[in-house]
Amino acid sequence: MNVLITGGAGFIGSHVADHLLAMGCRVHVLDNFHSNYSREQKLLNIRSGMSHPAYYLHEGDIRDATRLTDLFRQNPFDVVVHLAALPGVQASLQRPDVYTDVNINGTRTLLNVMHQFGVRKLIFGSSSSVYGDHPAMPLQEDCQHLFPISPYALTKYKGEQLCRQYHEQYGMEITCLRFFTVYGPRQRPDMAIYQFLEAIRQQHPLTIYGKGTSRDYTYVADIVQGISKAMFRIDGFAIYNIGSGSYVSLRQLITLMESVSNQKALIIQKPDRPGDVAHTWADLTLSKQNLTYQPTTSLSDGLQQMVDWLASRNAQATLSYSS
Numbered sequence: 001m002n003v004l005i006t007g008g009a010g011f012i013g014s015h016v017a018d019h020l021l022a023m024g025c026r027v028h029v030l031d032n033f034h035s036n037y038s039r040e041q042k043l044l045n046i047r048s049g050m051s052h053p054a055y056y057l058h059e060g061d062i063r064d065a066t067r068l069t070d071l072f073r074q075n076p077f078d079v080v081v082h083l084a085a086l087p088g089v090q091a092s093l094q095r096p097d098v099y100t101d102v103n104i105n106g107t108r109t110l111l112n113v114m115h116q117f118g119v120r121k122l123i124f125g126s127s128s129s130v131y132g133d134h135p136a137m138p139l140q141e142d143c144q145h146l147f148p149i150s151p152y153a154l155t156k157y158k159g160e161q162l163c164r165q166y167h168e169q170y171g172m173e174i175t176c177l178r179f180f181t182v183y184g185p186r187q188r189p190d191m192a193i194y195q196f197l198e199a200i201r202q203q204h205p206l207t208i209y210g211k212g213t214s215r216d217y218t219y220v221a222d223i224v225q226g227i228s229k230a231m232f233r234i235d236g237f238a239i240y241n242i243g244s245g246s247y248v249s250l251r252q253l254i255t256l257m258e259s260v261s262n263q264k265a266l267i268i269q270k271p272d273r274p275g276d277v278a279h280t281w282a283d284l285t286l287s288k289q290n291l292t293y294q295p296t297t298s299l300s301d302g303l304q305q306m307v308d309w310l311a312s313r314n315a316q317a318t319l320s321y322s323s
């Protein structure tokens with residue numbers, strides 16, 4: 001199977017690429033190495049994939065229709081896993097126009113080129129943020145109203161709507177997956193778990209916002225499992241939650257981090273920030289039933305994996321610095 005992963009040099013995309021290569025797929029990655037974090041970290045993400053003979057890296061922007069046209073003309077893709085986006089709620093508050101351009105216009109450009117070349121199957125990386133501060137928990141895909149409360153969440157909501165439109169208009173087969181806060185090795189450095197674990201390791205104070213928040217945290221291998229299972233079952237148009245199916249409070253998360261790190265956290269408490277939702281908790285009934293999705297990694301095991309990854313990465317950085 002010939003797969004295109006947009007955003008495949010990023011945190012989630014690079015794990016998807018490794019998994020699909022191991023399954024025998026031919027994997028093409030399109031990524032513009034956006035400066036949301038360092039090119040070096042993204043190159044490290046794809047180091048193992050790049051050494052595989054069935055891995056092809058294409059540097060380029062999803063908004064560049066000419067670049068996409070050339071790519072699709074040269075490669076007969078069976079399916080596209082669309083993960084390229086500007087992620088992150090807080091950064092989107094500062095630059096809403098750029099988020100709209102990349103996440104909505106970029107998605108539309110990709111859908112247009114797919115349609116032009118008759119590539120009919122797409123997985124769209126959506127987000128639990130589309131639910132906003134929804135009152136009914138756990139969050140179900142078919143709930144009555146969505147309340148996106150940040151520019152980022154709105155771009156993901158509109159991305160889903162665009163996918164639905166291309167399904168209705170052209171019969172494209174599209175599955176939108178709403179990921180719930182993803183963590184694990186290669187996590188983006190702007191994300192809370194990464195920042196908290198690094199702060200605890202360096203014994204720097206960590207800042208938490210809002211007192212009563214809780215999240216459904218999902219280990220990246222479970223997200224990859226969800227994407228992979230959805231990829232082989234694309235049928236019509238569908239939306240699924242991909243989460244852990246449980247939640248913890250911020251305080252419980254920090255206690256677990258202290259335990260896996262064997263160090264205490266120094267905490268600075270600040271009020272809620274605009275854009276951050278208070279609670280997330282995925283209802284997995286549909287994804288379990290229709291995709292046979294089943295998350296398997298506990299939060300403490302996943303955090304341990306992440307602590308080990310940060311330690312080995314920091315050790316390598318120290319080694320190369322001193323040599």
Ligand SMILES: NC(=O)c1ccc[n+]([C@@H]2O[C@H](COP(=O)([O-])OP(=O)(O)OC[C@H]3O[C@@H](n4cnc5c(N)ncnc54)[C@H](O)[C@@H]3O)[C@@H](O)[C@H]2O)c1
Nearest residue numbers: 007010011012031032033034061062083084085127179182
């Ligand atoms: N990490 C999470 O917790 C989470 C939760 C919900 C949804 N998501 C979604 O999953 C996807 C992947 O997220 P991630 O955490 O791996 O982020 P990431 O930033 O690590 O990966 C995104 C990749 O997209 C690339 N990119 C950005 N703009 C591009 C453009 N115009 N053209 C081509 N490539 C471009 C970036 O260089 C990056 O490598 C995103 O769509 C994100 O919105 C992530």
